[in-house]
Amino acid sequence: MLHRHPSRQGGVPTAPGRCPTGLPSDMADTTAPFAAAVASPEEGFGPIRPGVGTTAPPLRRQVYDTVRSHGVLSRLDVAKHLGVSPATVTSAVSELLATGLLVEVDGGARTPGRGRPPVALAVDPGIGYVAGIKLSNPVSTAVLTDFAGQPLASVTLPAARTVRSLEGLLDEAAELLAQLMARAGQSADSLLSIGLGLPGTVDYTAGEVLWSPILSTGSVALRRLASDRLGIQVEIDNDANLVTLAELWFGAGRKLPDFAVVTIEHGVGMGLVIDHQLYRGANRRGLELGHTTVQLDGALCRCGQRGCLEAYVSDYALAREAATVLGQTAPDIASHLGMLELLHDRARDGDAAARAVFARAGRYLALALANVISLYDPSTIIVSGARLQFDFLYADNVLSEIGRQKIYAGRVPRLDVNAWGDLVWARGAATLALDVATDRLTGAA
């Protein structure tokens, strides 16, 4: 629905001889286009922001995050990093030591004649564990990490079906978790939180899946249903957001304030980090680069629309093209991947038709990345995901096409191609769980 501001419909009442801004009426012509947008003095002027400190996490969480991100750090260095006095940090550190979240460790070599050896701070990795689960095709994965983010065990299982019922999806998550905990030799009681990722549109705040290509049901309150089924608090998110969290917490994005992640596997996803934080959008539903239209009335996408980017560069789109080139059909996703490998081999051997498939998809990818640059101006775009082995798609000549647009004047962001393997999605999900559990333990939520 289109909302109109009341003052733009009816205009602002004015005194005779004065324009709405209070200027003499002979100046009204030049100010008239702006007059309707000017608020009355009682309404104030300027952006209405929350008060200072209301949006920042509590100091305990900031201290904890500072120590965790540095590994080992002295109290003095924590204070310097946060720009607060050592006395301010001391009380927060005492609380974190008392709860067991932080521990004191050897701070390095003792200076002769300087009394006690230096003491530094580190997180206690064993205060609890978190699990990350990624439900996908043709495999689903799960990872267990400690509270310092180190992976302890992982499980990969073939997905039973391309599209699952809600019950089937919950069964799959439960099976992955059971095998994960058995492999780690831990009981589920040691888990503080679980992160669950899947492709599709996920409302993070509401904990609902609005649409997913792997789920037969429409809108589903998956966070609550998965929490009930697994017996532990579950957080859910779109899988591209989780890969972005992975890049932000332990990947190339750790030191980058602003960057974009584009994921390509069975679908095409995107995550955006602004000022070191994942941006989920005003409605917390994430960014859908894969479903931006790149061709009017184009190829049919899984979402039901035509001409989506995903319908030209994702696995299933390439497999569709491969079927034509190879004269074969691909009944399921596992065979999609086999066909793509075959197509890749043909292209590498110089087959013109096979090369043309990758070249066309590469041009659509370049178009999408150029759009990301035009819209968001990120410092870096990380092309990330599990199946980036089709190097023709990411060939230098494809990516270098992006920098040729005149409007960028040669200032294109850095492009990193990052083939992590399947487990990165689940590690991203574990990172979400770690973030939420840390909020709870440090009193930030």
Ligand SMILES: [Zn+2]
């Ligand atoms: Zn689509």
